[in-house]
Amino acid sequence: MSQIKTIVIAGGTHGNELTGVKLYSKWAADNHYYKHACPSAKIELVHTNIEATQVCRRYVDLDLNRSFANRLLALENPSAYEIRRAKELNDRFGPKGENTKTDLIIDVHNTTSNMGVCLILSTRDPFTMRASAELVHEFPNCFIYYQPEERGESPYFGTIAKADICLEIGAQPHGTLDASLFAETEKIVLRYLEMAEEWNQGILQKKPKKTVDVYTQYKDIDYPRDKFGEIRGMVHPNLQNGDYKEVKSSDPIFISFDGKDIPNEEDKSVWPIFINESAYYEKKLAMSLTLKTTEEW
Ligand SMILES: [Zn+2]
Incomplete structure (x- = not known):
């Protein structure tokens, strides 16, 4: 423009x-x-x-x-x-x-x-x-x-x-x-x-351009659910309020109501945002996973 x-x-x-x-x-x-x-x-x-x-x-x-x-x-x-x-x-x-x-x-x-x-x-x-x-x-x-x-x-x-x-x-x-x-x-x-x-x-x-971290949309993920569609876990306490932080493959991402960790299923690191957004429960979206890069903008 x-x-x-x-x-x-x-x-x-x-x-x-x-x-x-x-x-x-x-x-x-x-x-x-x-x-x-x-x-x-x-x-x-x-x-x-x-x-x-x-x-x-x-x-x-x-x-x-x-x-x-x-x-x-x-x-x-x-x-x-x-x-x-x-x-x-x-x-x-x-x-x-x-x-x-x-x-x-x-x-x-x-x-x-x-x-x-x-x-x-x-x-x-x-x-x-x-x-x-x-x-x-x-x-x-x-x-x-x-x-x-x-x-x-x-x-x-x-x-x-x-x-x-x-x-x-x-x-x-x-x-x-x-x-x-x-x-x-x-x-x-x-x-x-x-x-x-x-x-x-x-x-x-x-x-002059500046170096910035860019979080790019990768995947939206839902809460874990049972066969009736009911939520069977919550955002893991390690992740709550931790938007933009790295979650490595197999790091816990959710926790079940009886305290069992549910891991990140990706085979690589992701950087979640919109973690536990209240308006997204109805959209079946627990968080958006992003990939982080460093770019000159
Ligand atoms: Zn809005």
């Missing part, structure tokens, strides 16, 4: 993830908090899942952040609130694809996993890579998760823009706020805006 002309900052894509909801409210009430950061772009704010926030739930009918695949956006007269909302948001900020009105979406989420500020990139977009590498060096609590996606089929809100960054901030219980995490999130979103300005001025491209 040569110039970033339109930026959308979103909060409340999941209604009970309050860091983004409150950042939206604060900034929507007074644009002096962010307007100066990137004068060369049009910046819009959006509270994405309004109805879910009103009832302080992740979603009302179904997950809004799984509703932006092309086949869902093409549905006519859908009954689910979130699909209707996805179509509205796509009309306003898309349409998803090459002719989208939006260059960059920054979507602010929370996680109950101990992930600090996780910068999720779904493409190898030069701006999001360069800016995220700078942030990892500025903020010790910041990590890069690369989750490659086929953009048309990807269900995430950010994919209706040309490029996107999804922030996952935690550990924070859903429906609550953590003041330190809120302050850090606000600084990081502002820094993305400032770096979009530097990008538009041609400054960021000239800065």
Whole structure:
């Protein structure tokens, strides 16, 4: 992307993830908090899942952040609130694809996993890579998760823009706020805006690349289950809150209710994230395994 002309900052894509909801409210009430950061772009704010926030739930009918695949956006007269909302948001900020009105979406989420500020990139977009590498060096609590996606089929809100960054901030219980995490999130979103300005001025491209650890999506794994589909184990205590830490082959990964270790079945080291995320029990996802590399971004 040569110039970033339109930026959308979103909060409340999941209604009970309050860091983004409150950042939206604060900034929507007074644009002096962010307007100066990137004068060369049009910046819009959006509270994405309004109805879910009103009832302080992740979603009302179904997950809004799984509703932006092309086949869902093409549905006519859908009954689910979130699909209707996805179509509205796509009309306003898309349409998803090459002719989208939006260059960059920054979507602010929370996680109950101990992930600090996780910068999720779904493409190898030069701006999001360069800016995220700078942030990892500025903020010790910041990590890069690369989750490659086929953009048309990807269900995430950010994919209706040309490029996107999804922030996952935690550990924070859903429906609550953590003041330190809120302050850090606000600084990081502002820094993305400032770096979009530097990008538009041609400054960021000239800065030397930085060495970063990149955690790349490898495999999502479910909890161990019995023949009735009931969970028969928990995240191993060695792993709880240990996002981004190496788990070697055959290291324990779960523990049964009677205290038996259940090992990592991979034949190599993995670096789990989204460990024990509460919203993912319904998705049958105990954690996402990543592979760690060191790259120049
Ligand atoms: Zn979320």
